[in-house]
Amino acid sequence: MTAKPKFAMYWAASCGGCEIAVLNIHEKILDVDANFDVVFWPVAMDAKYKDVEAMEDGSILLTLFNGGIRNDENEHIAKLLRKKSKILVAFGSCANEGCIPGLANLSNSHEIVETAFNTISTDNPNKVYPMASYSMPEGEIHIPTILPVLKTLDQVVDVDYYMPGCPPESHQIEAVVDLVVKVLQGKAQLPPKGSVIGAGNSTVCDECQRARNVKTIKSFERIWGVAPDPALCLLEQGIPCNGPATRSGCNARCPTAGAQCIGCYGPAEGVVDYGARLVSAFASVIDAKEPEEIDAILDGLVDPTGQFYRFNLAGSLLRAAAPAWKAESTHEKEKA
Amino acid sequence: MTQSFEPVIIGFTCNWCSYRAADLAGTARIKYPPNVRLIRLMCSGRLDPTFVFKALANGADGVMITGCHPGECHYIEQNYKALRRFQLMRRTLQGFGIDPARIRLVWASAAEGARFASEVASFVEEVRALGPLNWGKNGSVPARAAEAAMEKEEVPA
Helix, strand or coil: CCCCCEEEEEECECCCHHHHHHHCCCCHHHHHHHHCEEEECCCCCCCCHHHHHHCCCCCEEEEEEECEEEEHHHHHHHHHHHHHEEEEEEECHHHHHCHHHHHHHHCCHHHHHHHHHCCCCCCCCCCCCCCCEEEECCEEEECCCEEEEEECHHHCCCCCEEECCCCCCHHHHHHHHHHHHHHHCCCCCCCCCCCECCCCCCEHHHHCCCECCCCCECCCCCHHHCCCCCCECCHHHCCCCCHHHEECCCCCHHHHCCCCCCCCCCECCCCCCHHHHHHHHHHHHECCCCHHHHHHHHCCCCCHHHHHHCCCCCCCCCCCCHHHHHHHHHHHHHHC | CCCCCCCCEEEEEECCCHHHHHHHHHHCCCCCCCCEEEEEECCHHHCCHHHHHHHHHCCCCEEEEEECCCCCECCECHHHHHHHHHHHHHHHHHHCCCCHHHEEEEECCCCCHHHHHHHHHHHHHHHHHHCCCCCCCCCCCCCHHHHHHHHCCCCCC
16 A cells, blocks of 8 residues: 555645535545545644654655645645645645635735734624733643735745636546546656646636627626626626636636636736736726726726735735735844 | 935836837937836837736836827827726725825827926826835745746737
């Protein structure tokens, strides 16, 4: 049994949806078990960090890493798994581009903690806050400390492959498992390092079956306020659909079901900054030439930053908003 | 802010009007602050918002976008597209806590060298008053995906 190559999967700042997506490949998961020795997978089996630390460097063949780098524990494990793994895959939107947890980069860490522990929706009458370290009779104990700016996996360590999606579609995971098994059997070659795997090379629009004409709009609509034409491009109907900038690979699931694409597969091939591409695309469809009229139409786009960077904030060019960078700079000075 | 702060401004000019306005300002020996680094595009409609975000993320304190006057675009109406992008960019940058005044849109015809120079001068003073942007300077490295993608050919959306 020891001859089987080793497999690990880890979750950092994520929701656990990626693990469920892996289980959603049904019987295919048996192929993973048949071909791999699972050595570390916190959500599925018991293992300690010290067991991983004791492993030989490069002894794990394949590690799927999901989640962004939110605290010093995430950072430590990312570096550890990088050292221990031959192939490290940024698995899912969080590890690739920050995803929903990355939206916290619009605030500083103080505001994040306040929101979690001291708002009306939290039952915390005694204002109990987490402490990074605490002295017990048995000695000092620690919990991980939050980093001021959430980072993507490749902003912390070297990454071999990128597998986008929130979560990656099951049929895409199956295809990747098949490929890896074939590579193990010597029947296929690995793609070049740095490749995006388990996704398409084009945009969601390319896979979308809705009819596209010349797009011009006089107002933006919110999806709950209109009954969209089932056959016509959503953006053409004024519904802010992120399809033009989003990587294909999901078979245009949301637009097919009548909802706008929110961009969970991240930037399409060749898109440098996801939000900037959408600024470009949305501005192009607006049918107005006077600044006042343009502004009135743009008022319909309630939260442009959130609309354009819902999944991609931490992976974008600007990466975080001013309050988070300010906290980062204080953090760096304290470290120094 | 400190007295010695000299803002770095990236200026995008269009080939047909505003670059020529800058040229005219030069040949007419009109003085304007040297803080602006001009990059010539064929048209203001060529301005990908990525250029602006990348400039701000990599050390620019302000970005100036210039084009032909409305109705006078060499490519018929691409400067209107630039206008719409500009207005949407301002809103997006605000969400990042970046003062929208750090980007400015200026229309200048090939005959308006003096106007071009005075717009540069007033923009430099405005950005100077806002202070350095210093975006993510601490511990920040350019996003890997972004850098790699720059090398690749663009895929039309």
